[in-house]
Amino acid sequence: MKLSDSxxxxxxIKALTNKYMIETYERYxxxxxRAEGVYLYDENGEGYLDFYGGVAVNSAGNRxxxxxxxxxxxxxxIIHTFNYxxxxxxxxxxxxxxxxxxxxxxxxxxxxxxxxxxMIKLARKYGVDHYGPNRYEIITAFDSFHGxxxxxxxxxxxxxNVIQMGFKPMVPGFSYAxxxxxxxxxxxxxxxxxxxxxxxxxxxxxVIPATPEFLKGxxxxxxxxxxxxxxxxxxTGWGRTGSVMAFQNYxxxxxxxSMAKAMGGGMPIGAICxxxxxxxxxxxxxxxxxxxxxxxxxxxxxxxxxxxxxxxxAGNAKQIGQYFMEQLATLPDVKEVRGKGLLxxxxxxxxxxxxxxxxxxxxxLLTTAIGSHTIRMVPPLIVTEKECDMAINILRQVVxxxxx
Numbered sequence: 001m002k003l004s005d006s007x008x009x010x011x012x013i014k015a016l017t018n019k020y021m022i023e024t025y026e027r028y029x030x031x032x033x034r035a036e037g038v039y040l041y042d043e044n045g046e047g048y049l050d051f052y053g054g055v056a057v058n059s060a061g062n063r064x065x066x067x068x069x070x071x072x073x074x075x076x077x078i079i080h081t082f083n084y085x086x087x088x089x090x091x092x093x094x095x096x097x098x099x100x101x102x103x104x105x106x107x108x109x110x111x112x113x114x115x116x117x118x119m120i121k122l123a124r125k126y127g128v129d130h131y132g133p134n135r136y137e138i139i140t141a142f143d144s145f146h147g148x149x150x151x152x153x154x155x156x157x158x159x160x161n162v163i164q165m166g167f168k169p170m171v172p173g174f175s176y177a178x179x180x181x182x183x184x185x186x187x188x189x190x191x192x193x194x195x196x197x198x199x200x201x202x203x204x205x206x207v208i209p210a211t212p213e214f215l216k217g218x219x220x221x222x223x224x225x226x227x228x229x230x231x232x233x234x235x236t237g238w239g240r241t242g243s244v245m246a247f248q249n250y251x252x253x254x255x256x257x258s259m260a261k262a263m264g265g266g267m268p269i270g271a272i273c274x275x276x277x278x279x280x281x282x283x284x285x286x287x288x289x290x291x292x293x294x295x296x297x298x299x300x301x302x303x304x305x306x307x308x309x310x311x312x313x314a315g316n317a318k319q320i321g322q323y324f325m326e327q328l329a330t331l332p333d334v335k336e337v338r339g340k341g342l343l344x345x346x347x348x349x350x351x352x353x354x355x356x357x358x359x360x361x362x363x364x365l366l367t368t369a370i371g372s373h374t375i376r377m378v379p380p381l382i383v384t385e386k387e388c389d390m391a392i393n394i395l396r397q398v399v400x401x402x403x404x
Contacts (some may be wrong), residue, residue, distance in 0.1 A: 002033055004235040028361050030046075035058070038061065039062065050062060050379065054158045055378070056235050057264070058262075060262075060265055060304050060381065061382045068306075074108070077295070079309060081233060088110065090116035090295070093299075094118070096309075097273065100389070104274065104276045104279060106272070107279075109269070110261035110268050110269065110292055111260055112270050114270055115259060116232055116258050117149055119257075121151070121152050122282060123138060123197075123230060124276065125281050126228065126281045133194055138175075138196070138230075139189070140156070141176060141177055141202070144176075144199055145180070151152065153170065155197060158205075160380055165287060167359050179208060180211050181216055193203050195222075195227055196221070196228075197230040199232045199233070200208065200246035201241060203343065203376070206374055207338045207344065219253075223309050237263065240316070241314075242314055242318030242342075257273050264300050265303065265304030268297060269294070269297040308381070320342065323385055323388060327389070331399055333399055333403060343376075346377075347373055348374070352373065353372060363394045363398065365395070
């Protein structure tokens with residue numbers, strides 16, 4: 001909907017939002033009215049270079065034409081139905097995903113946090129079914145982020161910040177080890193442990209890639225102790241890191257993997273994938289979702305993943321990401337540039353990250369702050385060197401102005 005369709009002014013739309021919505025976000029002072037490719041346009045037609053990508057969602061570009069067409073076509077047939085009849089979009093998407101990442105089965109959800117809830121439930125039930133009622137504990141990592149529902153929030157290893165503060169007690173059965181420290185994980189394994197759950201790259205934790213030795217060590221540890229290895233690829237999946245899924249960069253395969261964000265091209269959808277061995281744990285009535293596998297969302301995801309795979313946008317992410325990180329390292333006050341593919345963070349020595357974010361949006365560049373001195377960028381995977389140069393120039397101006 002455009003502002004002209006609402007019979008409201010820009011100020012009135014903002015006032016309605018402020019009056020009626022429970023607000024947990026710092027709003028930018030513009031209305032997002034239209035999107036195209038790597039740009040988000042405001043109510044005045046001004047284009048913002050979108051290096052936030054709808055929080056790593058719009059990986060095949062904002063309003064990708066094939067995704068839009070798939071949504072429109074599906075709406076003409078079925079918008080929603082319950083999950084008892086077969087539906088074509090579910091079946092086609094299941095085949096495309098399982099074949100692309102070498103998994104046997106998929107279960108659809110509506111979001112990343114729901115996908116992680118399903119992954120936690122599947123691992124716990126497998127432990128209880130096969131080893132007894134106490135085999136349900138899961139080790140995750142400090143500084144991880146797995147979502148905001150109670151199970152996912154409890155799995156999140158950020159115990160002293162706003163994610164968990166005020167919401168305790170957490171769901172029992174989670175412990176936290178140091179990321180990239182294999183010995184720290186080994187020390188927490190007990191007779192009640194059933195799984196280890198990590199992000200291949202910690203996103204909210206500062207864009208910290210796992211080392212190959214760490215993930216390989218976790219795989220070996222899980223095999224030795226009879227544990228499930230769970231990978232949260234909500235943010236890293238579907239081309240973001242230079243391979244279809246991040247675990248393929250490491251040649252370490254998880255037992256269960258969660259996904260969302262880039263999967264749906266803007267439609268709300270998530271999923272878990274696993275092997276036949278573990279999929280059998282979920283039987284009739286053990287898990288479900290009213291909207292999970294919605295035909296429109298599945299049709300959009302089928303088109304979105306088709307674009308990512310057929311255009312090798314993972315390859316573009318790898319190539320352009322390397323170029324982008326090299327250029328980011330030339331900015332003033334840079335302490336470290338981290339990332340893989342087009343999941344990129346810049347940590348500064350002194351300059352405040354929120355001030356950089358605000359200064360960048362004033363110059364029509366969208367980023368986010370993930371710490372006192374760290375910004376994160378996750379542009380659409382169709383981004384070019386030219387657009388990266390535009391972002392670099394804006395960031396340089398902003399950082400230089402803040403240093404003065």
